[in-house]
Amino acid sequence: MRWSQMHIPTLRDDPAEAEFPSHRLLLRAGYVRQLTAGHYSLLPLAVRVRTKVIEIIRQELTRIGAQEMLLPAIHPAEVWRRSGRWELMGQEMFRLTDRRGAELALGMTHEEIFATLAQELNSYRQLPQQWYQFQTKFRDEPRAKGGLMRTREFTMKDAYSFDLDQAGLDVSFEGYHGAYTRIFERLGLPAIPVEASSGTMGGSGSTEFMCPAEVGEDLIVHSPGCGYAANIEKATSRLAEIDDEPGADAPVRFATPGTRTIDDLARDHGAPADRQIKTLVYVLDGALTLVLLRGDHPLNEQKLADATAAAEVRAAGAEEIRDALGALPGSLGAVGVTDLPVIADEALRGRRAMFTGANDDDVHLRGVDVERDIEVGTWADLREVRAGEPCARCGEPLLVERAIEVGHIFKLGDRYARALGAEVLDPDGRRVPLTMGSYGIGVERAMAALVEVHHDERGIVWPVAVAPFQVAVVAAQSDDAETAEVAGRIYRELGEAGVEVILDDRDERAGVKFRDVELTGIPFRITVGRRGLAEGTVEVTRRASGETEKVPVAEAVAHTRGVLG
Structure with a gap:
C-alpha cells in the first residue's frame, strides 16, 4: 500500500x-x-x-x-424470557418491536x-x-x-x-x-x-x-x-483474630447527640471502628434488607448481589429507611429487628461487646452480642478487601x-x-x-x-503481531528521482518477500512523515534519503526503542526480514 x-x-x-x-x-x-x-x-x-x-x-x-x-x-424476546434474562438485563438491552408487533432484542x-x-x-x-x-x-x-x-x-x-x-x-x-x-x-x-x-x-x-x-x-x-x-x-483476605470480652448481659442504650458516622462514634464515645456494627439498608429486588458489616469495612455491592442472587440492588432512600426503622442513617441497627431480612458479613460472626445504632435518632447501643441479639438470616462475605491486608493463602500484604x-x-x-x-x-x-x-x-x-500498554509520548507502539503494517518505507525527499526510485524498489522487494509494508510517498516534509509513522505505531521505519544514498545506506529505525541502524541499500530487505524474525 x-x-x-x-x-x-x-x-x-x-x-x-x-x-x-x-x-x-x-x-x-x-x-x-x-x-x-x-x-x-x-x-x-x-x-x-x-x-x-x-x-x-x-x-x-x-x-x-x-x-x-x-x-x-437480532433475537426474539421469547428465548430470553425462557432463560429469565429478559427482565434481568434491564435497560442495558436494546429492545425493539417489528412491524408485526413481535418483541425483539439486539x-x-x-x-x-x-x-x-x-x-x-x-x-x-x-x-x-x-x-x-x-x-x-x-x-x-x-x-x-x-x-x-x-x-x-x-x-x-x-x-x-x-x-x-x-x-x-x-x-x-x-x-x-x-x-x-x-x-x-x-x-x-x-x-x-x-x-x-x-x-x-x-x-x-x-x-x-x-x-x-x-x-x-x-x-x-x-x-x-x-x-x-x-x-x-x-x-478475600485474612483477618486478625479478635477475642472479645463477654460484655453485658444485654445491650445498653446511651445517648449520642450529633453522632452520624463511624468516626464520630469512635472519637466521641470510645467505640473503635472495628468494634462497631455498621448497618446499611438496601433494596434487593424490591425488598428492604439490612446489611451488616464491621465499622471499618466497606461493602462491595457485587458481593451483596452475588450472595443474595438479587438482580436489582440499590441503597434505600432516607424516607424508606425512616418508615421502616424509625430513624435516619447514623443511628441504625439490627438489634430487635424481626420484620426485615438481615444479611451479615462473616467478619461479624461470633463478635461480642459491640456498638451499633438503636434505631432511635441520637441513641446507640453498647454490649451487643451479634449472635445473641441480632437475627441474622444470611452470613456471607460482603466486605471489600483493601491494599495491605494479609493474603488468605500466604499472609503476604495484598496489592x-x-x-x-x-x-x-x-x-x-x-x-x-x-x-x-x-x-x-x-x-x-x-x-x-x-x-x-x-x-x-x-x-x-x-x-x-x-x-x-504499548504507547509513548510520540504515539502508539504496536507489537509486530498486530501492527497494521510491519514496516514503513519513507522517501525522505519524494521529489528526488533517485530517492523515490530506491524507496519504491525496497518497498516492492519487501512486499514480494511477504513483509507487510507501506510506502510513504507523500509530498510532505520528512519530519511530517516521521511523525506520522511514529504516531501510527508501525514497528519499523526504513528511511531513504539523499544523504544516506550518497553513502550507499538507508536507515532502519525500531519504533519501540528509537534505535537507528545504517544498513547498506543492497542489504536493506534481508536485514529487515531478519529483525522481523
Whole structure:
C-alpha cells in the first residue's frame, strides 16, 4: 500500500473529548472516528489491526477444536424470557418491536441462541462440542466512554462449550484457559487470570483476564508471594483474630447527640471502628434488607448481589429507611429487628461487646452480642478487601491495582440448557441437560488495551503481531528521482518477500512523515534519503526503542526480514 492512496487522517493536536491514552491516540493516528456516544467507525488502519487480533484468536480456538459459526444479532424476546434474562438485563438491552408487533432484542451475548442450536444434539457420543463466533454485540451502556474501551456496539468473540457433566466442563474450561493465555501472550497483552464474579451470567465460577493499566475500570487484588489474584468483587483476605470480652448481659442504650458516622462514634464515645456494627439498608429486588458489616469495612455491592442472587440492588432512600426503622442513617441497627431480612458479613460472626445504632435518632447501643441479639438470616462475605491486608493463602500484604478486563470465561452449568431444552441421552439412556461454558473476548477493547500498554509520548507502539503494517518505507525527499526510485524498489522487494509494508510517498516534509509513522505505531521505519544514498545506506529505525541502524541499500530487505524474525 502507498500512504498517498490510503485514508489515514492523522491529527496534529489531541482531541478535546479524548479521556484515555488509547482514545486520544486512536483518534489522532487516524484509526477511528466517533459517530455518536459509544459508536465508532473503524478506519483502514484499525480494520487491519482488528483482522490480526481476530486471526490470532481464531488460530488458538482452532487449536483446541472449536468450530466457528455466525448467529443472528437480532433475537426474539421469547428465548430470553425462557432463560429469565429478559427482565434481568434491564435497560442495558436494546429492545425493539417489528412491524408485526413481535418483541425483539439486539444481542448482548448469545448463551440463549447457542443453547437453542444445541437442541439438535442428541447423544453424549456427540460431546464435547466447542462453538464460537465473531459477532457484533449491542449494549446500551449508561456511561459509554474511553473510545473503544466501553462502547454500545462492539465485536465479541464468544465461545460456548457443551459437555455431558461438570467433569467435562472442567476439561473444556481448562482448554479455554490455556487458549486465552496463549492468545494474550501472542497479542502482547500482559493479562493476569483472576477469580471473578459471574454476575448476570450465573454458573459455578468464572475467571477474568485482566490487563493492568492506570485507566482500568476494575480493581484486581493479588499477592506476589503466592500468585493469588482476584477481582475486588471476589477477593478475600485474612483477618486478625479478635477475642472479645463477654460484655453485658444485654445491650445498653446511651445517648449520642450529633453522632452520624463511624468516626464520630469512635472519637466521641470510645467505640473503635472495628468494634462497631455498621448497618446499611438496601433494596434487593424490591425488598428492604439490612446489611451488616464491621465499622471499618466497606461493602462491595457485587458481593451483596452475588450472595443474595438479587438482580436489582440499590441503597434505600432516607424516607424508606425512616418508615421502616424509625430513624435516619447514623443511628441504625439490627438489634430487635424481626420484620426485615438481615444479611451479615462473616467478619461479624461470633463478635461480642459491640456498638451499633438503636434505631432511635441520637441513641446507640453498647454490649451487643451479634449472635445473641441480632437475627441474622444470611452470613456471607460482603466486605471489600483493601491494599495491605494479609493474603488468605500466604499472609503476604495484598496489592490492589487498576486493570482492564480483556477476557472472561464462565462455568455456566446447566442453567441455559434446562431453560432452552438442550438435552442429550447419557450412557444409561437417560435424558440430561447439557453442561455449558461461556468464553468471551472483546476484540476492539483488546485493541484499546494494547494501546494503553504499548504507547509513548510520540504515539502508539504496536507489537509486530498486530501492527497494521510491519514496516514503513519513507522517501525522505519524494521529489528526488533517485530517492523515490530506491524507496519504491525496497518497498516492492519487501512486499514480494511477504513483509507487510507501506510506502510513504507523500509530498510532505520528512519530519511530517516521521511523525506520522511514529504516531501510527508501525514497528519499523526504513528511511531513504539523499544523504544516506550518497553513502550507499538507508536507515532502519525500531519504533519501540528509537534505535537507528545504517544498513547498506543492497542489504536493506534481508536485514529487515531478519529483525522481523
